Amino acid sequence: MLCKVKAGLVSAGVLRREQQELRRHERNNKHLEEESQHTETVFRDKTGRKRDLAQERLEQRRKEEAELERDEQYAKWGKGLAQGRQQQQKVEDAIKEMQKPLARYIDDQDLDQMLRTREREGDPMAELIKKRKAKENKEKKEKPRYKGPTPPLNRFNIWPGHRWDGVDRSNGFEQQRFARIANKKAVQELAYKWSVEDM
Numbered sequence: 001m002l003c004k005v006k007a008g009l010v011s012a013g014v015l016r017r018e019q020q021e022l023r024r025h026e027r028n029n030k031h032l033e034e035e036s037q038h039t040e041t042v043f044r045d046k047t048g049r050k051r052d053l054a055q056e057r058l059e060q061r062r063k064e065e066a067e068l069e070r071d072e073q074y075a076k077w078g079k080g081l082a083q084g085r086q087q088q089q090k091v092e093d094a095i096k097e098m099q100k101p102l103a104r105y106i107d108d109q110d111l112d113q114m115l116r117t118r119e120r121e122g123d124p125m126a127e128l129i130k131k132r133k134a135k136e137n138k139e140k141k142e143k144p145r146y147k148g149p150t151p152p153l154n155r156f157n158i159w160p161g162h163r164w165d166g167v168d169r170s171n172g173f174e175q176q177r178f179a180r181i182a183n184k185k186a187v188q189e190l191a192y193k194w195s196v197e198d199m
Contacts, residue, residue: 153178 043051076084096110104111119126146160152168155177160166 043053045051100110119129143162146166148160148166151160151166155174158164
């Protein structure tokens with residue numbers, strides 16, 4: 001009962017005509033059928049625009065890789081960067097030691113250097129070594145110092161430098177507090193002197 005087929009009792013001629021018309025219709029639509037057989041499915045979003053699934057998969061893969069990389073970075077930071085460096089240094093030292101012969105002789109430079117750098121309790125030269133190391137560290141990196149007029153006092157006794165520029169941005173509370181403390185101390189001292197004056 002496809003396209004305009006009569007129902008009920010029909011003659012053979014009408015039936016033949018309907019079948020011929022059906023075959024002709026199929027022949028006309030055969031090329032459409034062949035074309036649609038090898039086409040890909042078109043996926044659309046809610047608004048009706050075509051979706052590029054390959055591009056979406058590629059983008060999803062990139063996001064997952066970026067997230068995985070970020071998680072690895074956070075895991076590394078969670079373990080501690082300095083501890084990671086120390087672990088790497090230990091591994092490198094162990095590999096270096098494995099390549100050396102088993103017996104160590106008196107002219108082994110690495111052993112000599114290790115024994116020289118080790119700090120021992122009660123060593124009279126330890127102070128000199130500490131000073132030398134402090135001097136080397138000081139030469140490496142020194143924080144900027146304040147060069148200017150004497151700054152106002154603050155309750156933490158911080159000298160201006162890289163943490164504070166020396167500008168007093170307060171509302172005067174600290175000066176009032178210091179004045180009250182000094183006044184209270186002076187009154188107590190005066191009261192004490194007055195009380196022991198007769199002795």
